[in-house]
Amino acid sequence: MSSELTENNMELDTPLKKRLYQLMTEDEKQYPFSFANRVDISKSTFHSIWTKGSTSIHKGTAKKIADATGVNVDWLHKGIGEPYSVAEQQVSTEKEREQIKETADAGNIDMAIMIEALTIVDNYLTNYDKRMDSDKKAELVVSIYDLLCKSPEAGSTITAMLKLAV
Incomplete structure (x- = not known):
């Protein structure tokens, strides 16, 4: 179609x-x-x-x-209740964080920056009641991670840019 x-x-x-x-x-x-x-x-x-x-x-x-x-x-x-329960969102986030930690332990990833990137994306999705495919979300997290590695103070700018995308 x-x-x-x-x-x-x-x-x-x-x-x-x-x-x-x-x-x-x-x-x-x-x-x-x-x-x-x-x-x-x-x-x-x-x-x-x-x-x-x-x-x-x-x-x-x-x-x-x-x-x-x-x-x-x-x-x-x-149409009763919320699309995703808070518990399901937390489990998903915990699994994502564990996967990132495993990846970081195996490679050369700065865990603090990766968690900041994931937190920025999760906060955006939660605050604006949005969902993303896992692949697209991973791409966004990695892109934000790369930006934060180049400019650690860019977190607030990235957050502001995501708000404009709404």
Whole structure:
């Protein structure tokens, strides 16, 4: 599905469709049916939601999508609560920090700068209720790490730049 088709069916926006849109990567927003493949739901089910304006989905479908994306199933299914629980966000951040530490121990990475870069990205995502694919997030963290290595006082400037991106 092209972005033109996506733009043409925006009048069919429903709360469910908006929640699904939040879970999509940038590529999936351009080609929404690729989201169906990623979360392993049928194209016909996705078509009903995306182009026909379905306002609800079966609980099993919601669970399948939630399992694939890490989102809270009640938020996805009924719009109840927050998309991601604080505990899930903390576990994710702790895992990321542990992975970074392992990488740093194996190489020549300044842990303090890497944690500052990760903290800047995490704070931005949390403060503006944003999500990023792991690969894109890693690229952003590494880019910020590189900037901080060149200019350690750049943290506040980077944070200000991220705010402008909202």
